[in-house]
Amino acid sequence: MTQQNRIEDGNEPVTKEQIIESLSNIEKSAGLYIRIAELKIFKKLHQLTKESEITEAELTILRAIGLNPGLRQGVLADVLHIKWPSMTKLISSLELRRLIKRVVPTHNRRSIELFLTDDGEAMVEKYGPIYKKAEQDIFSMLNDDEYQQLETLLRKVSGWVND
């Protein structure tokens, strides 16, 4: 807070472009780009989230359950890199809103299987396309080929290489 030595007048100010240019030149920095890209996506989605009844994370969970009825939440948490306590909260909230139901199977009463309710399915139907459109906007600067490449590379990096 204390003022310091006022030296060197007449410096040209550093512009955004110069910073980007210089940071880009730090050897390998895909990690930095991923972070920036993620922040951009997050901003966009956050905007959407404020206007909708559901977040993108919740929608992903609903989709996963819809595609895999009977899914256990622990398994889903591991796949999506979400900690169990966080998943508990998310699932509880979704259940409160009647979007999913929990079923305790008789053969193993310590696990809980998840299913979509009709409302849950309707939610996926409704917001799926909206979030898809948002994603298309985010990646609109890539052509189809490039998008495909990016997807493939990111799948490798994320460890989701099941082909």
Add this chain to the structure above:
Amino acid sequence: MTQQNRIEDGNEPVTKEQIIESLSNIEKSAGLYIRIAELKIFKKLHQLTKESEITEAELTILRAIGLNPGLRQGVLADVLHIKWPSMTKLISSLELRRLIKRVVPTHNRRSIELFLTDDGEAMVEKYGPIYKKAEQDIFSMLNDDEYQQLETLLRKVSGWVND
């Protein structure tokens, strides 16, 4: 985390691989992959951060200042998609630790220019390679060509296309 293979009465349990497979089939989902990749990176870096005197975000800021002496923090905040109040905290912390100095130029006393101290430069020298090594690990499943492609594509997505 590893056992899933007990196939019990009627419905077989859903495995991680099945979830990944099914989620992968949701048409366009690079956003999801970016998030997962980011989480992986974050985990790795967090590990490093706990053991070092500086976080990756701080190191990026130091690097940016080192490469652009006289940088203003508002400009840097915008480039890195960090809000001003957050940047204020980060910068204050770095100043307290004597890694940077703030200089108020005489020609515009409401702006503040940033410079690295010798300690700051030493910090970049010390931890730069460590974080670089971590990044190489994270992307080790890509060959050089693939890494290059990924970097180029992500730069486009992040809006850092200055070429």
Add this chain to the structure above:
DNA sequence: TATTGTTATACTCTATAACTATA
């Protein structure tokens, strides 16, 4: 004893808005 999930707590991040000061 190991698995599956929950609760409680604390800590980091970030967002927002109101504020100071300079121009």
Add this chain to the structure above:
DNA sequence: TATAGTTATAGAGTATAACAATA
């Protein structure tokens, strides 16, 4: 009035550990 940065406060997200119930 606009710009540059700060402070204050509150909210979301996540981590950790301790806990309960089932196997």
